Amino acid sequence: MTGRLVTVVDPGPLTTVQDRGRPGWAHLGVPRSGALDQPAASLGNRLVGNEETDAVLEAMVGGLALEVSTAMTAAVTGAHAVVEVDGRRQAFGEPVSVRGGQTLRIAGLHWGLRCYVALAGGVDVPVVLGSRATDTLSGIGPAPLAAGDQLPIGPPRGRPRGSDVDVSAPPPSPVTLRVGRGPRDDWFSGAALETLSRATYTVSADSNRIGLRLDGPALERARVEELPSEGIVLGAVQVPAAGTPLVFLNDHPTTGGYPVLGVVDPHDLPACAQLSPGDRVRLRA
C-alpha cells in the first residue's frame, strides 16, 4: 500500500479507532461504541482540519508510538499528555507537524487516562454499520492496535486550526457526576439513595470502555426479585448483585438484567473517560 499511512511502533496499553460510533443498531444487540471523550475527539479533529465525524485514535496513556509515512499534521487531545516527535517535546492540544519517517509518541502524562490522536485526513479504516469505531464488547470494527499495524490515513481536508478551548485544567477531585433518577430507583431502599448521595466512590481497576466500575458502599435493594432484561442507555448507573454501582460507557451491552438506578448527565460523561483506577467520584442524584 502506498500513500498516507501510520505504522504502529508501540500500541501502548490499549489503543482503538474511534469516531461518533454506531447508534441505531441497538435493537440488533450492537453497542453504540464511539469515543468516550467526544469533546476531546472533536477538538482533535478540528485542530487538524478534519470533519468532527472523522476517526481518531483513542489511546490509554503511556507508550503509544506511531511512525508516519509522509508529512502530516497531528494533534493530541484528551488526557493531558507529554507529546514527542522523534524525542523532541511538542505542544499538547495544538496542531503538530510530523515529517515522513518521524515517530509521534505519547511519552508521559500530567493527568487523565485517554488521549485522542487526530491525524489530518482521519483514520480511514473500513466503515462497519456506519462507523469505523472499535467495539471492545462485541468485536465489531477494527481490532485494538498491535505493533506493526499499518493504518490508512485519508487525504487532508482543511487547514489546521489553533486551539479553541482551554485544555490546561485538570478535573477536580472528587469528580461529581450528576445523576437523574430512574428508571428503577424504586427498586432501592431510601437508605440506598441516601448512601448514594453521601458516599465518595473510588474508580475500580476493572473499569474499561464498557463501564466505569466503582468501589464503595453497597446500595441496598428494596426489591430483590430478578429484573427481566431491558434496554440500557449510555450513562446508565446499574447496580449489579454485589451492590456497588457502575456507569455504562460507550461499549455497554444493549440490554441488561440488573436495575438501573439513574442516568449520568450526558455533560458529565466525558469526565468519566478520564478517570483512572483510584480516582474519587461522587454521584449526585
Added chain:
Amino acid sequence: MRCIRVGAHALLVEVADVAAATALFAVARSRDVRAVDIVPAARTVLFDGVPDVESLAAEVGTWSAAPTAQPEPAEEVEVPTVYDGEDLAHVARLWEMTQREVVATHTSTAMVVAFCGFAPGFAYCTGLPARLSVSRLDAPRPKVPAGSVGLAGEFTGVYPSASPGGWRLLGRTDLTLWDQEREHPATLAPGTRVRFVEVSG
C-alpha cells in the same frame, strides 16, 4: 402500560409480557417515531435518543387506546437444525417427553423474535408455552460453538458466534445469523417469524 423517563432523552415503556413488548415494538416501527434507537426486551421497549420525551410518552398512550392496523406480517425464516445438542436428553427429562417428542414440539412451534441482546444478532425467540421454561446451566460453558440452538427460560436462542454461554443446547444450525456486510445484518431481527426445521447432520 407505564412510561418511565430514563435520563434526558429516553423513555422506557413497560408492558405486561413479552408478547405485548413484541407488539409494541412492531407498532413503533410501523410509525414514524423520532428515536435513534428502539430496543424491545422481555417486558419493555426502550426509546433512546428521543428529542421530546414528554410528547412521545403522550403519543405512546394513544397507541394502545386506538389499536392501529396490524403491521404487515413479518417474513418467516426457517432455521435448519440438527437436533444433537448436549442438553437434549436433559430437556427431555424436564419436559417429561422422549427426545423425539422434544424435537417435534420445538419444530412445530411457530416462533417470533422478541428481541436481540447478549451479542449482535443473538435473537430471543418466543413461542414455547411457559410450562416448558427451562433454567440456564448453573455454570456457563466456557465456549459454545456458533450456530448452537439452545433454550433458556421461555426463549429459544441461536448463538451467532462462538461465546461462553449457559443456554441448554438442543442442536445446531449452519444458517448464517449475522453478516455485518449485509444491509440487514441480523437474520433473526426483532419481529421476524421463525420456524426450526429438523435436518440430518
